[in-house]
Amino acid sequence: MSEPASISTSIAGRYATAVYEIAKDANVVKALEADLDALRDALADSADFRALIHSPIYSREEQGAAIAALAAKMKLSDTVANTLALMAQNRRLFVLPQLVSTLREIIATEKGEVTADVTSAKALTKTQSDKLTKSLKASTGKTVTLNTTVDESLIGGLIVKVGSRMIDTSIRAKLNSLQNVMKEVG
Structure with missing residues (x-):
């Protein structure tokens, strides 16, 4: 079962705002953009990745371990890797597609x-x-x-x-x- 869209959007918005602020403060917005491209491509290309973030059959620990391994393999920044780990721990990985698009919108708005x-x-x-x-x-x-x-x-x-x-x-x-x-x- 998927959550109602408004709940997913709200959750994604909170994570996106926090991630953007952390990246901006650390002056790593460029790295964040590269991570977003990698995550967008992974979501588009990998049915296994989409299943991992949406399927309730995986435990928090299984999702966390898989996300940590993926983040390392994809060479994601610490900010994004830590956020994904937190999302896995909180059973919030299902909002990852909305998180990626919301972060892109925030960055675009900041750049005009x-x-x-x-x-x-x-x-x-x-x-x-x-x-x-x-x-x-x-x-x-x-x-x-x-x-x-x-x-x-x-x-x-x-x-x-x-x-x-x-x-x-x-x-x-x-x-x-x-x-x-x-x-x-x-």
Whole structure:
């Protein structure tokens, strides 16, 4: 059973704030960013890792030992390794994905950056990415990092999410809109 999203987000937020403050005070935010990249990749690539953090069958001790071994193998900073050990001890590893994304948001905000989630029907070329980044920077007034994914079901166009704003120029959305208009007319 997973916890309700709001509880996970709240727990992750508390850990993220503490980790960021510790990293900032120790002047190791760059190392923290590298650790976040490594954890994001591990979460994306390893079903075993995802099972370890979510499965209730592992005891605190088993999770703690596994996390300590992983942290050493991944060469994570002491700050992150200690946080993961504490999370394992408190049975809070299930919030790790939210912790990673919350820490990324905190760091980006501190740097005056914003991340735009971009979904396109085909992978964007370097030129397209550069133009989109430039356009989003002009509209937000902040440095923009693109987080791109491909969804061929869009047929064409883009879906861009920046904060709470979403722009959907996909052909799929236009076809759905047209279909709704046709239902009303018919």
